[in-house]
Amino acid sequence: MATRKVDARRAAAFQLNTLHATDALPADRFEGARLGAQGTPIYDINGELLFRRVPLTKKGEVVAFADIAAHPALGDALIAVSHGVEWDERRILKEAITAAKKKRRALRYDTVRFVAYSFPKVAVQFLSKGEEVLMLEWLTWAQVPPSRYQERKKDEPPSNFERWSFLDEMPAATKRARVKRFDEILRQWDARRFARYRVDILDKAKFLDLVRFRLVETYEMHYSSHAGDHQVCFELRGQQTDVWCVAASVQMLLLFYRYDYTQVRLADEMDLGTLNNPNGLPYGDEQKVVDTIEALSSNQLDADMNPSPTFTYYRDELRLNRPIISFIPGHSRACAGFTRNLLAFPGFTPFRGLLIYDPWPPNVGVITRWENFNISSYRHAFRARLQHV
Amino acid sequence: MQSQAVVRAAKAMLEQGSMADAWTRQHGEVRKAIPVEAPKGVMQSWFVPVLHGERLLGFFELTPELDVRRYSSFQKHAGDIEGCPPAADWIDPETIRRKVLQRLKGAVTGEPYLSFDTYPSRLAWAVPVTLAGGGSRLMFVAGDSVFEGRSDTGTTR
Numbered sequence: 001m002a003t004r005k006v007d008a009r010r011a012a013a014f015q016l017n018t019l020h021a022t023d024a025l026p027a028d029r030f031e032g033a034r035l036g037a038q039g040t041p042i043y044d045i046n047g048e049l050l051f052r053r054v055p056l057t058k059k060g061e062v063v064a065f066a067d068i069a070a071h072p073a074l075g076d077a078l079i080a081v082s083h084g085v086e087w088d089e090r091r092i093l094k095e096a097i098t099a100a101k102k103k104r105r106a107l108r109y110d111t112v113r114f115v116a117y118s119f120p121k122v123a124v125q126f127l128s129k130g131e132e133v134l135m136l137e138w139l140t141w142a143q144v145p146p147s148r149y150q151e152r153k154k155d156e157p158p159s160n161f162e163r164w165s166f167l168d169e170m171p172a173a174t175k176r177a178r179v180k181r182f183d184e185i186l187r188q189w190d191a192r193r194f195a196r197y198r199v200d201i202l203d204k205a206k207f208l209d210l211v212r213f214r215l216v217e218t219y220e221m222h223y224s225s226h227a228g229d230h231q232v233c234f235e236l237r238g239q240q241t242d243v244w245c246v247a248a249s250v251q252m253l254l255l256f257y258r259y260d261y262t263q264v265r266l267a268d269e270m271d272l273g274t275l276n277n278p279n280g281l282p283y284g285d286e287q288k289v290v291d292t293i294e295a296l297s298s299n300q301l302d303a304d305m306n307p308s309p310t311f312t313y314y315r316d317e318l319r320l321n322r323p324i325i326s327f328i329p330g331h332s333r334a335c336a337g338f339t340r341n342l343l344a345f346p347g348f349t350p351f352r353g354l355l356i357y358d359p360w361p362p363n364v365g366v367i368t369r370w371e372n373f374n375i376s377s378y379r380h381a382f383r384a385r386l387q388h389v
Numbered sequence: 390m391q392s393q394a395v396v397r398a399a400k401a402m403l404e405q406g407s408m409a410d411a412w413t414r415q416h417g418e419v420r421k422a423i424p425v426e427a428p429k430g431v432m433q434s435w436f437v438p439v440l441h442g443e444r445l446l447g448f449f450e451l452t453p454e455l456d457v458r459r460y461s462s463f464q465k466h467a468g469d470i471e472g473c474p475p476a477a478d479w480i481d482p483e484t485i486r487r488k489v490l491q492r493l494k495g496a497v498t499g500e501p502y503l504s505f506d507t508y509p510s511r512l513a514w515a516v517p518v519t520l521a522g523g524g525s526r527l528m529f530v531a532g533d534s535v536f537e538g539r540s541d542t543g544t545t546r
Contacts, residue, residue: 237466242529242546243546245546283545331544331545331546362532362534363534366463370408370460
């Protein structure tokens with residue numbers, strides 16, 4: 001199977017910055033270090049490109065090197081970061097060739113490359129017409145013996161100084177899971193919100209400013225799910241009588257989807273009486289809310305109700321940019337956002353709040369930012385999902 | 390004394406900034422806390438108004454233990470005070486009493502108190518009334534809306 005080309009350098013640079021920003025790396029060595037554009041390709045025993053060893057330099061001097069994945073089965077972008085051992089590709093190759101000539105004066109080869117002969121241990125492999133003629137371990141320059149794979153018992157791990165293929169010996173299920181994780185990591189760090197940030201230089205202050213540790217998650221309803229390029233988009237409607245909170249709530253939800261109905265019309269649909277003789281929605285008649293939303297949107301909105309909504313239910317729906325009608329004992333409102341603290345101290349429930357467009361008081365209404373979810377009681381919640389072609 | 394602690398808590402929340410917007414933090418003034426009672430004499434929560442001039446921008450509602458229940462704003466957008474009601478409609482008992490008397494000519498009103506209509510979310514002033522023709526009832530005032538209390542608890546309204 002052909003190896004997929006992957007470029008994990010940018011994701012690895014973010015990960016390096018994260019390590020540096022959290023003081024996991026020695027600041028004096030890494031602050032201001034630049035990640036090189038090229039690196040030494042390191043191959044698997046089976047011949048596939050596995051990772052690149054990329055130097056980190058400061059004022060032209062190599063201060064460390066990072067191993068960056070070139071194969072998705074590695075499961076992450078940054079494989080390792082090392083310092084204290086010098087990595088100079090040209091000098092290492094020169095030393096390897098000298099050591100090889102000492103071992104075999106008549107050695108003939110046309111290609112030399114680095115291999116992870118026992119991941120992550122590295123060796124230099126000499127090839128002639130694609131066939132290996134010699135492999136020497138980096139630094140010790142001891143010859144790496146041929147594979148013992150056929151002799152090994154099932155599940156017997158490779159011995160200390162033995163070549164084995166990182167890719168071929170990986171169980172298929174593990175490989176699939178790692179590839180999936182790798183793709184997710186690249187997707188996150190390649191996201192557009194980070195596109196303008198230059199990450200090849202390790203800079204603690206700039207990086208912390210960029211990714212600020214998130215302590216609060218907040219979302220408010222927008223015109224579309226692309227929240228970054230427009231304003232919050234939800235409008236308050238006060239209930240027109242002292243008992244028409246349901247009509248007002250349904251009005252707000254439908255208006256978000258540009259279905260502009262009066263409360264009089266909505267009250268008629270839900271048997272809530274007239275302006276002069278109004279009534280509330282009796283308990284047990286909640287299905288009328290679902291039916292009304294669907295009927296008055298010509299079934300373009302697929303509505304349903306949840307009799308015992310949790311905060312997770314609200315959060316997940318709102319994240320999808322879908323407003324919710326929220327029933328509490330005796331009253332109804334529209335919900336168009338949430339906030340929650342992500343930092344929890346032992347013994348304390350983190351604050352969780354809902355952004356409520358409350359049609360009470362009549363004809364005015366209020367926007368509640370935030371309603372404390374932890375001390376409130378909730379009854380039914382109603383959502384509407386727009387049907388796509 | 391507790392009402393002062395309530396006001397201090399509300400001021401702290403206003404300044405902290407996660408409940409009200411920047412405009413309200415700069416221009417809003419936290420006023421005296423009013424107990425929410427239901428029935429009369431049984432405290433359910435604290436209503437803490439936030440004013441700008443004669444307008445009511447919004448209010449905090451805190452539990453008797455001073456946990457925040459909500460901050461609710463009459464402003465539809467930051468800086469907008471057009472939709473904000475006159476503060477007197479929500480904090481001045483005499484204004485509230487007058488609204489009832491305009492509806493029920495010749496009635497005699499008792500002392501208004503901040504309460505709610507059956508459910509805590511339906512915040513309103515309660516005004517006991519003795520009618521001109523005899524009989525009594527409890528009227529509610531929520532801003533411009535004046536209505537008679539209903540006893541039904543089986544509806545969403």
